[in-house]
Structure formats: C-alpha cells, structure tokens
Amino acid sequence: MAQLQLNNIVKRFGPVEVLKQINLHIQDGEFVVFVGPSGCGKSTLLRIIAGLETQTSGEVRIGERDVSDLAPSDRGIAMVFQSYALYPHLSVRGNISLGLKQAKTPQNIIDERVEYAANMLALTDLLERKPAELSGGQRQRVAIGRAIVREPDVFLFDEPLSNLDAALRSSVRHDLAKLHKNLNATMVYVTHDQVEAMTLADRIVVMAGGVIQQVGSPRELYEDPQNRFVAGFIGSPKMNFVPAIDGPNGSEIAAEGEASSYELGLRPEHLSLRDADHPEGEPGVVQFSEYLGSESFSLVALDKGHQVLVRHSPHEIWNIDQPVKVIQIRDGYRFDRDGKRI
Amino acid sequence: MNARSKHFLAHSSAHLVLGIYTVIALFPAILVVINSIKTKKFIFRSPLSLPDADSLYFGGYQTVFEMGNFPLYAGNSMTVTVVSIALVLLFGAMAAFALTEYPFKGSRLLALYLALGIMIPIRLGTIAILKMMVASGLVNTLTALILVYVAQGLPLAIFILSEFMTQVSSDLKNAARVDGLSEFKIFFVLVLPLIRPALATVAVFTMIPIWNDLWFPLILAPSEETKTITLGAQVFIGQFLNDWNALLAAMSMAIVPVLLLYIAFSRQLISGLTKGAVK
Numbered sequence A: 001m002a003q004l005q006l007n008n009i010v011k012r013f014g015p016v017e018v019l020k021q022i023n024l025h026i027q028d029g030e031f032v033v034f035v036g037p038s039g040c041g042k043s044t045l046l047r048i049i050a051g052l053e054t055q056t057s058g059e060v061r062i063g064e065r066d067v068s069d070l071a072p073s074d075r076g077i078a079m080v081f082q083s084y085a086l087y088p089h090l091s092v093r094g095n096i097s098l099g100l101k102q103a104k105t106p107q108n109i110i111d112e113r114v115e116y117a118a119n120m121l122a123l124t125d126l127l128e129r130k131p132a133e134l135s136g137g138q139r140q141r142v143a144i145g146r147a148i149v150r151e152p153d154v155f156l157f158d159e160p161l162s163n164l165d166a167a168l169r170s171s172v173r174h175d176l177a178k179l180h181k182n183l184n185a186t187m188v189y190v191t192h193d194q195v196e197a198m199t200l201a202d203r204i205v206v207m208a209g210g211v212i213q214q215v216g217s218p219r220e221l222y223e224d225p226q227n228r229f230v231a232g233f234i235g236s237p238k239m240n241f242v243p244a245i246d247g248p249n250g251s252e253i254a255a256e257g258e259a260s261s262y263e264l265g266l267r268p269e270h271l272s273l274r275d276a277d278h279p280e281g282e283p284g285v286v287q288f289s290e291y292l293g294s295e296s297f298s299l300v301a302l303d304k305g306h307q308v309l310v311r312h313s314p315h316e317i318w319n320i321d322q323p324v325k326v327i328q329i330r331d332g333y334r335f336d337r338d339g340k341r342i
Numbered sequence B: 001m002n003a004r005s006k007h008f009l010a011h012s013s014a015h016l017v018l019g020i021y022t023v024i025a026l027f028p029a030i031l032v033v034i035n036s037i038k039t040k041k042f043i044f045r046s047p048l049s050l051p052d053a054d055s056l057y058f059g060g061y062q063t064v065f066e067m068g069n070f071p072l073y074a075g076n077s078m079t080v081t082v083v084s085i086a087l088v089l090l091f092g093a094m095a096a097f098a099l100t101e102y103p104f105k106g107s108r109l110l111a112l113y114l115a116l117g118i119m120i121p122i123r124l125g126t127i128a129i130l131k132m133m134v135a136s137g138l139v140n141t142l143t144a145l146i147l148v149y150v151a152q153g154l155p156l157a158i159f160i161l162s163e164f165m166t167q168v169s170s171d172l173k174n175a176a177r178v179d180g181l182s183e184f185k186i187f188f189v190l191v192l193p194l195i196r197p198a199l200a201t202v203a204v205f206t207m208i209p210i211w212n213d214l215w216f217p218l219i220l221a222p223s224e225e226t227k228t229i230t231l232g233a234q235v236f237i238g239q240f241l242n243d244w245n246a247l248l249a250a251m252s253m254a255i256v257p258v259l260l261l262y263i264a265f266s267r268q269l270i271s272g273l274t275k276g277a278v279k
C-alpha cells in the first residue's frame, strides 16, 4: 500500500487540452472517487496513473517512487475496467493468475493468492469456467479478483459497476466497500453514480473541463461546496439556483428580468411549502408533485418567474395548480457571477 | 395474407435467389467434373448428360498421371498458395495492428498508401518485377511467385484486418498491459484469436487468385520443376490438343485442393463468428 501523488499533470490530445494542471495527493489507504460530467477527463487521468496513457507533462508518484516513465505492470497498480476485459480464452483461474505468471511468481504463491481472492469474492466454484459462461456480476468479480492477486499499491477502477443492473450494482458496491476495509488499500475510483461516490469515498474529487473543482469528503462537498458547479453537481435532485439581492431580512429572490447581485443556491430540502395565506414566503403555483414513498418533491413556479423544486414529507399533499408559499428553512448558498461561492 | 405466410414467402424467395446463384456458380465446375469421366465421343455428343455405362471412361486421369508431372505441379501450387497465405496473414495482421494500435504522425497516410494496392493491379508492374527477379536470380523459383503474391495480397489484407482490429476491445489490451504481457503476446495470444473470422475471410480472398493465376507462373517460373497446376493444365492444351479427357481430368483435380483449403477456412469463419457472439 502506498500514497499516490499527481504533480502538475497536463494532457493534450493534439491542440485540445484535456487535463489542465492536475495536482492531487492521495493518502495511503484512502478511497478516492473521481466524479464529473462526461468528457471531463476522469478516465484519461486514471489511465495516466496506470501508465496506459502518457501525460504531456507532469509527474506521477506512487509511494516514494516517480513512476512517470514506468510500464503499467511495473507501477504497482491494478485496474478494473468497465467492460470487465476478461481474457476470453482463459478460465477464471487463468484470468486471475495471468499477471502473476507473467511476473514469474512461484506456483505455490499463485495458488495461495488465487484461493484467497476466490474465497473473498465467492468465486471458488467458478474457477474452471470460461468468462463466456459467467453472468455479468460474476465477470466483474473475476476482474476484481484479477486485481486483488497482484497485491498492488494502488487499485484503479473505471466505472466498474456501470454495466450491471441496479440490484447487482448495490451488492458489488458493498463487496467493494468490504474489500477496501479488508485490504486497507489505496483505491481510485471513477464513477457517474452519485450514490457510489457518496457511499464509497473517503474523499471525492469533482472534475469539470479538465480542472479539479473541489476535493473533499462527501459531507464537505454536499454541505460546503466551493463553487456553483460543485453545488449543482453533488446532490440529487439538483440544487435550485435563483438570482437574488440583499433585502432587509437577508437574501431576497429577484424577479425575472430585475437586477440581481448574486445567485442563490437552495437545495430542495432547504425549502418548504405553506398554504397561500401564510404571512411569509414567496408566492407561487404548484406545477407537479412526485410521490416517492419516503419523500415527495413538488415543482413550484414562483410568481417572480423562476421554478424551484421543493422536498417535503410524503404526507403533505399539494395539488397541481394550487397556490402556495415557498419558505426557506435554511440559508442558501451565494455564488457570484463567476460561480464562486461568497 | 397473414404475417406467417409473408415470412415464409420472403424466406423462400431469398432461398430461391441463392439457389439459382449456386447453380450458376457451380455449373461450369460440375460440367468439367462430369465430362472428365466420359469418353470423348460423349463429351461432344451430349456434354450435359451424366456418365452412364456406355460413356464412363477414366482414361483422362490415367493420361494425366502418366504423361504430365501432375503431382509435382499440384505440390508447387499448394506450396505457393499456402506459404503466400501464411505470410500475407502474418504481415497483414502485424501491419494492421501497428496502424490501429499505435497511431503516429502520418499513420493515416501510410494506411491509405498501403490500401492503394487494392485498386492498382500488380500486373502493371510485371516488367519491372521480371527485371528485379532476373537481377536477383529468382527466376524459375517458387520464391519469386511467393514474393509477388504476398505483395499482391497485402493491401486487401491490411485493409480488412485494420477494420477488425479496431473492434477488439481496448480495455482487453490494456488489461493485458497492466498484467505485464508484452505487445507481441498481446498481438499473438489475445488479438489474433479474436479476429479469426477476419483472418479466414482474408485467407479465402487471397487464396483464389493465387491458385488460379496463370500470368506470373508463365512469366516468372515456367520451368518444369516450378510449374503450377494451372500452367501444367495449359501445357496439356498445347501437347494434346485433341485429348480433352486429359485436360478435363487435370482441371477436375485442380479444383480439389483449393476446395479442401476453402472448407478448412470456412470452418474457422463459422466457429469464429459464434465465439464472438457469446462473448
């Protein structure tokens, strides 16, 4: 196990700068998740760490070593791919042990490690099967097993669960969390899925346009986003953004077309609905209401021209076209014109 | 008309078209085989009739084996064809892998240049080729033929194989790199087996023109020891102008080896396809 350090990583594909000065320090044993919109460079960064792509400039350090110029197999990493990428002509055992064989590991150690990994991932009965004879979840577990036996300093995962259906995804996600606890390994994980990011990560790295927007624990990112992008990206459903000005009693929402001095970010759970005759709040009309069992969401068109999504108890029932008042039960986040938090 | 009978109609009309095509394609070959075992009188009197007790005659085959150097010719053809196919597949696949896997400056242009040979017949360069072969002392050797056929087969091979190479999952190759496999092993152990159907396709496309070629054997290797089967059969025409039996027998036998090769490759084609479907 080891720490991982990225210093001033830049990657250009021709004239396009895909990664712009990435600096990141990942602690020994940490589980770090990269999130960001499609095409922001997450996979590229992961592949640079793995050595499958060469950075235009910058340095990758694993442990105490500068690995920038080493081949993938010499970096002490293992990688799990979105498409499983199992060798079709080898059995499960062959798939898991190929890397060790390639490194000329003694046979008794190979057997030992394969058995250990197979036990941990419940693959013992499948060892002699070919990949074609496995289900999607089993294939992904084989791919994870292949990574485990290498006993790498750093595990790299590129959207490992996105090809699985919802039920399998959560079960393999739990396996991964357990694996991290058991091995206490350094792990870097790329995902599109907010739930995976929030539940697995010690720290989340939010990227956009080849730039790291913010690094922090899931709680920090959710409760203390540093810019509008992070505030909008983390959290589902999304934060509401409305233009606002300072009034006598704190922020006041500005009507559409009126001057505003900043943007106010309000999470759906920071708002609440009241009857139209309530003395405070912004008047509006309910557009639609979604009942999700444990909670409900209503979209309200404010008289000032903006739409906001409000989370409320499933026992509150608001009808379409019903006039309501929206009140703030917590202060919102303020963002300046450049999207910076103020 | 209900959907089922519509489906049946579409199905059977497709089969009808394929059936007609098969008959047209096979007709000359079958005619050759049938007439090769008939007496000359019946070949001319009723070329379409099947051989019966009256007309059955194997004299043609006997003549071929006695007079011609037939087994030698067949061996030459087989050597030239098989070695050429092997080299075309090996070098074609290697070039295709390099062009698709390691994009470098000008790799597109190079790929285009290599594909150019598909449109320019190699026979245009016959004189230059002959001069080169004379200069290097390769005239009347099978090596000369093999070299020419490899050059002739490579453009199409590179073109087709590149297309298939790009479809091999890059995750798979990357996983192998992380596991420490060399690029050679990735190519031979992972990529080649996955593009087996493409290799079989290329092999078939390469094989037929080589086997049937008369031009280059006639020009580059007309000596008795290096004659190929097509050239050998041509010689029958000159020597035994009236002995159609021998000619037809030689031609019938020339079909057999190439048919066997084709069957071997098409097996690969089918097993490769179903294997791909499972993964």
Ligand SMILES: Nc1ncnc2c1ncn2[C@@H]1O[C@H](COP(=O)(O)OP(=O)(O)OP(=O)(O)O)[C@@H](O)[C@H]1O
Residues within 6 Å of the ligand: A013, A018, A036, A037, A038, A039, A040, A041, A042, A043, A044, A045, A192
């Ligand atoms: N080989 C390449 N040549 C040129 N451009 C590339 C190459 N690989 C990636 N890119 C570009 O780099 C950018 C980042 O790609 P990357 O795959 O890292 O995105 P990502 O964040 O992983 O996206 P996703 O979430 O969709 O997987 C994209 O705009 C992509 O078009």
Ligand SMILES: [Mg+2]
Residues within 6 Å of the ligand: A042, A043, A044
């Ligand atoms: Mg990606």
